[in-house]
Amino acid sequence: MDDTASAAEARRWLADFSTALAAGDIAAVLDGFAADCYWRDFVSFTWNIKTLEGKAAIGDMLEAQLGATAPSGWQVTRAKSTPEGIEAWFSFTTAVGSGTGIFRLEGGLCRTILTTLQSLAGHEEPTGFERPLGVRHGARRDRETWTEQRARETAALGVTEQPYCVIIGGGQGGIMLGARLKMLGVPTIIVEKNPRAGDSWRNRYRSLVLHDPVWYDHLPYLPFPENWPVFTPKDKMGDWLESYVSLMELDYWGATEAQSASFDAETGHWTLELIRDGEAITLNPTQLVFATGAYGPPRTLDLPGADSFTGEMLHSSAYFDGRKYAGKKVAVIGAASSAHDVSVDLWEAGAEVTMVQRSPITVVKSDTLMALAFDTYSEQAVADGIDVDTADMLAMATPFALQPVAAKALYDKIRERDADFYDKLAATGFLLDFGPDDTGLLMKAYRTGSGYYVDVGGSQLIIDGEIKVKSGVEIDRLTPSGIAFADGRTLEADVIIQSTGFHSLHEVIANLVSREVGDRIGTCWGLGSGTRNDPGPWHGELRNMYKPVAHPNLFIHGGNLALSRFFSKFVALQIKARMENIPTPVYGAPSTD
């Protein structure tokens, strides 16, 4: 079918769909859906990050939400044929704002639809045609310059004026959300324990370079320039974030540590105790966002005999530079991304490295990922007119429930392409997997946030025997000189580095608010796929991320640059709507199970 015919069919389907919605005829709406259908909604119908799976779930959602949402003005904005049928983009309005989405038809029926709120009426972002003038022309004796206004606002916010929102954590997630909130006019302070924006990257190990490419990593509003490297070195990323905070005029409190937070349900305000530059200060925001990273505090192993070990032991998050370990025997416990990067850095510094692998790892060569997995985030995509916002929407148009199918097909291809590489790597004793259902890296990232490595050189060192691997055997205990394994063998080590991951982010909440609140909210991240380490049950979206949780006025935001970029829009809209007292009827109870 050519694209004109596709557009005509898409318009017909959307006309029927919207007519049925306008009539409140839910049965007629459902008639337009395939049996195995999905409606993914970001904040437009559900005020939630929610996927409805199947006609019954969609019907229930519409029963509850259609009246308040009052959608109208549905328009197909582009359409094309696909191998499966038709893919169409559309726009629509609701009682409170404007939205866009993508639906995909198979055999004339809707298999998937994505609906997203993009702006709140009367609170549109001041960009493009709506950008600020920057000056008040004319003459006035009370003129305040830009500098004076910024200085006044900065001095007042958090001192004489309370922010509506405080974001704890000034890494990429906090910064992007801060930028979105700034654009929506939500008074916000970003609180960060490091002195300078970007330090969360600068403080990491010396050789760190992003594993995702530039096209996937853009921040909102200010894309990386055309000469930006494909893979950003960590300090360059730090500098970018620091400039971004300045240029976007964010209220960023560096060198500030959150001590405790408590919520007063009566007033609807938080009491947030901070130490800023060594001085105690209390803030009373209405909304509190945890953007302390995709993960919680470092997870360390409590190893028997640890007290007897006479060498140095540290968690990988405290590792910075291998050069002081030149000539030393180092055991790296763990075999995922950080373990590899740390091991390579140690090898480059001249250390003798053994990776102690405790569970199988998904490895993919970076070149292969670039060639096969980033087609919509690439220079070619840019040349083809697929900008990052378009690519994001296309990625999100597929609900999590359907992603394993495509992911497995991709990894089948990858395994075939790199079969020789995988054979050699497996021959070293390195325990490989491609996820419990062979769906590879990205699904692992969504489910557990761990257990994978994008190979940028570490695997070859393992294949060449330059980095040794000890796998498939439990650690029995530490000895004064190293590690004793359950099989009776030992590994001499001057240094042990635990690349053993991180606790769930809800531990940060437990530490700051209370154990009870942390536990009530429960684990963050994960899909509930039923696979190992993925906290269940199935929710169809990431647990507790970017949406209401089991505590009022609290949001959790984070993830890689791409997820932080995309979902910051919806977190910001949720917060802005609450600030403006726009009704936000949330459909679907938060995860607590």
Add this chain to the structure above:
Amino acid sequence: MDDTASAAEARRWLADFSTALAAGDIAAVLDGFAADCYWRDFVSFTWNIKTLEGKAAIGDMLEAQLGATAPSGWQVTRAKSTPEGIEAWFSFTTAVGSGTGIFRLEGGLCRTILTTLQSLAGHEEPTGFERPLGVRHGARRDRETWTEQRARETAALGVTEQPYCVIIGGGQGGIMLGARLKMLGVPTIIVEKNPRAGDSWRNRYRSLVLHDPVWYDHLPYLPFPENWPVFTPKDKMGDWLESYVSLMELDYWGATEAQSASFDAETGHWTLELIRDGEAITLNPTQLVFATGAYGPPRTLDLPGADSFTGEMLHSSAYFDGRKYAGKKVAVIGAASSAHDVSVDLWEAGAEVTMVQRSPITVVKSDTLMALAFDTYSEQAVADGIDVDTADMLAMATPFALQPVAAKALYDKIRERDADFYDKLAATGFLLDFGPDDTGLLMKAYRTGSGYYVDVGGSQLIIDGEIKVKSGVEIDRLTPSGIAFADGRTLEADVIIQSTGFHSLHEVIANLVSREVGDRIGTCWGLGSGTRNDPGPWHGELRNMYKPVAHPNLFIHGGNLALSRFFSKFVALQIKARMENIPTPVYGAPSTD
């Protein structure tokens, strides 16, 4: 004619043109041109910034340059019909690189053609598909991180390794040229007397806001974000420049003053004496660029009786904040942009201001300029797919010789639109003009760089009598308490601010190199239009700007953000070609007359 037909005709014309060029048949080339024709070339045929006016001049240029240029591969890339005929874009290659251009046909013959070199073969900019990887994958014991490499290069450049190029002046012009040279791999140091990049804006008067809109002001590679204000406040511009220098990794020496420069014709190197952070340092670049602003040192009036004046007298370039003049009588000598901005700032601060106008000024309301003069630099243009590079090429496609016609038509419209405003302003005694030939602000800017004001509020204060105007009378002398005029009247003044403009940039060269060299190069800027203060004779392009001058290995770069952006590309290509020993046969002797 529809655009398909236009494209066909454009292709036919270009085919004939390129066939004649390939055959070296200059007569046949000229047959394709109208009698009143213009060929504007930026560095592709002439290694100069040059307009050839008329068939004879074009023929002479081709006689001299065609062999070395060896152009080929001419392709029409787009075309459209215009009221006058056809406008077509094209690409081509030369013996050393690739170019683009625009020609305009009238009655099937070429009225104007613009040819520009865009890149040197083998030295293309690392952008887009050519962007750097950012990391060397694999493992190596000599790995140097991005941070370490930058630190090493920064420590070496100018100390153990000589830069190929030094740019004197780290304002917008120096920074943009520095970015272009960085992209071309030309080791360059930017020398700036102020400590921080952006200080050249920060140090200006408190209320300064750019008069040109954001769409006209972009820097290369990193456009302003979509939320950037239309008119940038000066400190925000300063912050942008500072971030830009950091993100583009420029070698920027702040707090560094150039003391003297001398050129050794034998070695082809400069000896440049600097004081950097209080310490003397000598650099030996091959190329020296003056980017100290469009203007030279402040021009002050030597007024009789100045010694007797008991108040404060300063040049507008030293003016920062009117608030300390509250309640005082201030005379502002001059009536152009700075004089207006300073007067408004003083009025807002509560001073009693009189503008002493010495010559007529072109005034245009900012709103009117936005509505009528910035059609290709606007949000609508962006929405229509006209990005800043496209807009620049379109603007440059018209040679200076033809610009007055369109400029006069624009100002006829402006004068009609704002007739009431102009009547009221003239009624105050303010001396208005629209340039000697009624061509308005932009032509004045090109010809003399002075004598105009974009009205953002000052004119209404004059109309309302809040700012007084004394005009049409010469200053006779200063008295202890103010100014005595030739008509016998006096003006009491506690403070006199000379908004009297700047010397030509060649005075900076005279100060730094020698009077002889400064005078040999002669006046910079201006077209030689024969109108007042425009240094003649006619050269068809800005005098001495962006091109070879009457001294080897010396370039002059500057102008507003737009000109600095556009011409920095061609200055950079000229310098890069010389560094790579690519032949650069310059057509046309430099201006010295």
